[in-house]
Amino acid sequence: MPKIKIKILEERCKGCGLCIEFCPRKVLSFSGKRNLQGYRVVAFNDFERCNACGICFLMCPEVVFVCEEE
Numbered sequence: 001m002p003k004i005k006i007k008i009l010e011e012r013c014k015g016c017g018l019c020i021e022f023c024p025r026k027v028l029s030f031s032g033k034r035n036l037q038g039y040r041v042v043a044f045n046d047f048e049r050c051n052a053c054g055i056c057f058l059m060c061p062e063v064v065f066v067c068e069e070e
C-alpha cells in the first residue's frame, strides 16, 4: 500500500496557528521564517512522528497541507 506523506505549501500560510493547536502529535510549530506575504509559516518540528492523520489538512482554512503518495 502506498504511504501518504503530508507536504506544507508555506506560501499559502496565514499564520493562524490552528494546525499547531489541533495536531494530535504536536509535530507542527512556527518555523521562525516568514513567507512572501509576510506571515509566520508553519513547519514540521518532528516530521518522522507525523502519522498522516489528516487533521491539519481538514483544519487549515488556506489549504496549506497537501497529501502526497510516496
Ligand code: SF4
Binding pocket: 006, 022, 023, 024, 025, 026, 027, 028, 049, 050, 051, 052, 053, 054, 055, 056, 057
Ligand atoms: S497529519 Fe496529523 S500528525 Fe501529521 S502534522 Fe497533520 S495533524 Fe499532525
Ligand code: SF4
Binding pocket: 012, 013, 014, 015, 016, 017, 018, 019, 020, 042, 059, 060, 061, 062, 063, 064, 065
Ligand atoms: S492552519 Fe493553515 S494557515 Fe493556519 S497556521 Fe496552520 S498552515 Fe498556516
